[in-house]
Amino acid sequence: MAHGHTVKRYSGLMDWLTTVDHKKIGILYLIAGGLFFLIGGLEAILIRLQLWKPLNDFVSPDTYNELLTMHGTTMIFLAAMPLLFALMNAIVPLQIGARDVAFPFVNALGFWTFFFGGLLLNISWFTGGAPDAGWTSYVPLATNTYSQNHGVDYYVLGLQIAGIGTLVGGINFLVTIINMRAPGMSFMRMPMFTWTAFITSALILFAFPALTVGLVALMFDRLFSANFFEVSNGGNAVLWEHIFWIFGHPEVYILILPAFGIISEVISTFSRKRLFGYSSMVFATVLIGFLGFMVWAHHMFTVGLGPIANALFSIATMLIAVPTGIKIFNWLFTMWGGSIKFTAANLFAVGFVPTFVMGGVTGVMLAAAPADFQYHDSYFVVAHFHYVIVGGLVLGIFSGLHYWWPKMFGRMLSEGLGKLTFWTFFIGFHLTFFVQHFLGLLGMPRRIYTYQDGLDFNLMNLISTVGALLMGIGTIIFLINIVVTAVKPKNAAADPWEDGRTLEWAIPSPAPEYNFLQTPLVRGYDALWKEKMDGNKGMTPAEPIGPIHMPSPSILPFVMSLGLFITGFGLMYSHYIIAGAGLLITFGCMFLRSIFDDHGFHIEPEELKDKGVKA
């Protein structure tokens, strides 16, 4: 065989450690992100238990600060983003008709660096204290002078390592979407989820390096006595806030845009209707991404930037409401005149729309700087961003998971349990966070470990805690659903919802290793739907059946990330030999990767026929 490179194919654990298959990496992201979501959720429950009554002493103030820091950091970096990456990995290549991502090796590297970064961060619980300066890690509180244990070091190094993974993941998706679309899949025919994944990846590319620099500066300050933020030596505390939020605000859109994409897909599918105003949706997505970089200082209205900056950033922030509004109405009018089926996935999507609107309008309220002087750092803000992130993003992720589960695993999640998950989580969510708006307005600052009795805070905090427990129950029901589903036969159809519109529903569930037996020819937006409406059974192939080239599995991404993990430890405890050894491992792997070409292997047509798969 001319193309017959022999490649060792692994099974079992080694298969997962060495895989470069985007679908398996998607599942790895799902497992790791899900695990961190449970950890972050547990931290949230502990926070709410501490606050259920005034002057409670369920946890100590130090532990409380660790919990709130780790809850925020874990949820944003280690749960929300990886879960989105899980769906992006599992679905985006399928939606554009690609056999693989642009950089399968780098994709695996991205996962493992994220995983080891997250692991490093969470090990801090067992080594003398987790970070406790908030997920924003404001200096001087986060400098050596005021935070003497290693907690913030774990934050700095853990996020740095995880951030590398996110950054390379973003580049991978950008190149995949630009270069690897199937014939006929023009940009303006791309499914909305792919569009949002594309814009999100661009935001990652331009936002994460700022965080990298911020973390490097803080690390230098903490480990090597630099003076970036050391006020007594000329450092500047406000500089950190700027760097953090120049990253931090786009990060918010990095999180929410893919959720918008998921909602667009789900609502359109289960309304049996084309997405209303597709081109304005694309435009709104791009505009949100762009404006996302112009508004970071609205997190800093009370820092004292002066009236001109505050006025400008107020207006810029309010402007984001316009493209967001476009999206909301487009979703509503997608459903208008449709035939809406209330599957569990669609319940989450439908629940998302009004919930996200509530988070959005409080966002506009917060944009008015003088009023923000009152809202800032109060529970009003806590309510706002949980409406956006949980009510928006997490509902979106749940929706996407219920929707694409058959495509990822070949099994349908139980609809009954799915609906139960929705109702418990949804009601729990609103119970938890709706009252928090009022707690803030009534004068309760955020991030407080306890509050005095007799300030009118008691009842609402109690309600909030009950709601949080309900959300916990909802999550447990979802886990039960996963287990129940896992023992069912693997019999999901290629288009299990029967209303599938996009390319991923044209191939078997779960998608075979090579995705498409023959690369499809895309003849319009909603490619599969178009074929269905034209009376065709499936996609028209754009090529004859031939050998399919596949990348080889590799253990190097895992080892490279392990090297960084070791380096992180070495730096933290000033064992520079260990740090150097870790870096040597990482660079050594890069060297190996560079000098040994990966020729991959081919799946031959005979092999494909044996399996009896159809495209």
Next chain:
Amino acid sequence: MSAHSHVDGQLPHEPEKATLEGRNKVLGFWLFLGGETVLFGTLFAAYLALRNQVGDGNPTSQELFDLGLVAVATFILLTSSLTSVFAIQAMHKNQVKPMLIWLAVTVLLGLGFLGLEIYEFVHYVHAGHGFTTSAFSSSFYTLVGFHGAHVAFGVVWITILIFQVLRKGLNVVTAPKVYVAGMYWHFIDVVWVFIFTVVYLMGKVG
């Protein structure tokens, strides 16, 4: 398309873009450089915010910087950019030997630049401008040091590529690697131009 369908000597005009893998690599690297731009942009911003925080009794940028030395370093690095262009031109003409020679010259110039930078840093430290001296010094060493680390990485990288091409020859697998390394090297040069202007010239003027 397999990497082996082309034999040495029959390379297309732009071998780096002959395969999808090659095109992906080049595009991905452009995007990576976009991210690097933000990285250095943020470092510059931090430096600009802190460059006047010299502290009492510490040497100022006017006292420290020796424009002559920096000008030589700049000249060396800009020349290396030119030699890397020659290398890529040679690659496009499928002239392997000249390509390797130009790459080697680029590496040597890069080493020369690094030598000067190390000399400069040692000199500064002796003049009382250590990494921990002030906010100015920390941000200076971080910015310029990040660039220096990039140069060092580039030197090692191109060296490895020289040996790879020697062993494997120039083909559609090695060509994108060389091309991308050339892009990287140009990027480093551009960053240095900004460092020269923002750090050294502005530092000298005050």
Next chain:
Amino acid sequence: MKRLLPLLAMMSLLLSACGREDLSTLNPQGPVAEQQFGLMKLSISIMVLVVVVVFAIAIYVLIRFRRRPGDNKIPEQVEGNHKLEIIWTVIPLVLLVILGVPTIQTVFGLAKDYSNDENAIQIKVTSHQYWWEFEYPDFGVKTAQEMIIPSNTIISIEAKTADVIHSFWIPALAGKIDTNPGGNVNRMYFEANKPGVYYGKCAELCGPSHAYMDFKVKAVDEASFKRWVTAMKSPVDMPADPAIAEKFINECLTCHAIGDKGGQLYPNLTGMGDRVAVAGFLMNTDDAKYANEGTVYENLKRWITDPQEVKPGNHMPKVKLTEQEIDAISKYLSEQKLDY
């Protein structure tokens, strides 16, 4: 706008009923908080309108267009509608202008600088882990934890921190301003409409005792304020028992000041007997309802006995005093009342 007005009126009625007079942003007690509340009401009204419209459409759509059993029709595949899309782009823009104009006006209005105004009272606020220092440079007076101000007078604040970033917030009187380190001074102003005690809070995470970093603003009439300034500067008698006096001077006044004596590094103790709270958080009252309340004497005793238990991470150590000495010092301090 006309249709908005009744909604606005209803909203403000609803909101004004919310919360304690001394703590709630919805029940403003001074012109600054009132202006901010005005903007809040305007934005809440607009936003409630938006939410109502979206909810109405959503509920209608979900009921009207739900899939009935056995329904297999394919709905018309609508690409979009330019007219509608323009409408829902323009209307939000108009709403944003309605909100944006007063926002900008208020931004600049609240940025007014009263630091050279003769009629304003100048107060320098310095935040510490976990207490507030208030200095009145024009009167040569320094106090802690309780800011005494005359009502109906502009109070001009200059805020900074001695350690980490805190945020100075008196919800009922004015929104917050961060206290930054390193000579990065922030200014704000506020005014209280009537005498009363208002809760102040630290709004930026500043360490384990962030939750306990409360302070009070006590607004009094003009004459009382003048008497208070005089009283603050009058000499203070030391404890009558010479042994206690010695302990007090050696153990307490090394850090704390009382009257004209003692160190300036830590909270000023003058007039402890009148304070609303000890350590900012232990409320002083003879009629204790809640766990963190007690008489001044009880609270002082609790505080001095184990400061770390009350406010973890604060700088006050457990001072080497016998129980009798703590009793006597607490009693002495609780009797330190100012006549104003």
